[in-house]
Amino acid sequence: MAQPFTDESHPAEPYPGTRPDHCFVHVDETGWPVRPDLTMESGWRVEPDNIDLDQWLIGRGEPPLAARMPVLGYGSNANPSKVTWLRQELGLEGPAVVLRARCEGISAVWCDGTRARDGQRPATLAAAPGVVEEHSVWFATAEQLRVLDRCEGRGLRYRLVRLHTGRVVLYNGGVVDSVLAYTAGSKKRMPILVNGRMVACSDLSQRHALRLGGRPAPTDGLDVTEVHGDPCADDWPELLFVYGTLQPGASAWHLMEPHVVESEAIHLPGTLLDTGLGYPALRPGAGLGVPGFVLRLRSPEDALPLLDEYEGGDYRRVRVVLPDGRIAWTYLWTAAVEGLAELPDGWDVHQIR
Known part of the structure; x- marks a missing residue:
């Protein structure tokens, strides 16, 4: 039976930090493993106490999954320590529900530019036919999504979209069609091209990514619909x-x-x-x-x-x-x-x- 873990087991530095190899719910610098379970009303259970995820959330006065929106996390947002940073720096409130997913036909690749606050090279999303990667899906409340908007620089660095490229499959087999995602909204957040090719984050560490020389790609190849205004959990x-x-x-x-x-x-x-x-x-x-x-x-x-x-x-x-x-x-x-x-x-x- 998996046990709760603390942020220390998953440091945020260097970007994008490390990720648990399982789904989790996170609050107070602690994560609880989450597993698929069709006998639970939510379809998920929180370990080690085998509590239905919705009941775990409701018991803390927080919205259940039905009141949350799926947002693809392919960079540092899947890192537990980053979740704590969002609480401390941007006022994120309530448990973060982070469910692992198999992502087909899309890839986290290195951006052309670097982050102003620490000089590290962030990730962006690109079409990648035939590629399969493991990422995560946040099930975010409306208030949490507004915090993510601020973190990602919605409208400046990244834009919030519904993603139609690829296939995102949760660990319970559910296909999250038209998942919300933050994709490049400026030239510095477009994929970097090195010798005409994008560079997958999984192929190169942050230390080596900082040495990349290239130019921004003219497109990320994604089929998306940009979201205007605030999305609603009932939309999907x-x-x-x-x-x-x-x-x-x-x-x-x-x-x-x-x-x-x-x-x-x-x-x-x-x-x-x-x-x-x-x-x-x-x-x-x-x-x-x-x-x-x-x-x-x-x-x-x-x-x-x-x-x-x-x-x-x-x-x-x-x-x-x-x-x-x-x-x-x-x-x-x-x-x-x-x-x-x-x-x-x-x-x-x-x-x-």
């Missing part, structure tokens, strides 16, 4: 898994239909219980036992608040991983389950009215 993902009265043809479909672009029949790991109240209850788990539909929403930020009100206090909206790796919203039953019978295979949603 666009998918919603429904399994009860909100399914096509069921009693509450009229609430969903105006917001749906397309629908697809699918199964989700978990267990479905009969509440006896005219609607089913979904609990997380293994297997492929829950039939339903994945719906693509026209505007999640408009539809989801309406659905939150409809579902009421017995359900909580979470992000789940579909069998094909896509991530979707769904509503888990959080009220008592004692005495609730499991719905049999082949149950018919049209019987629930």
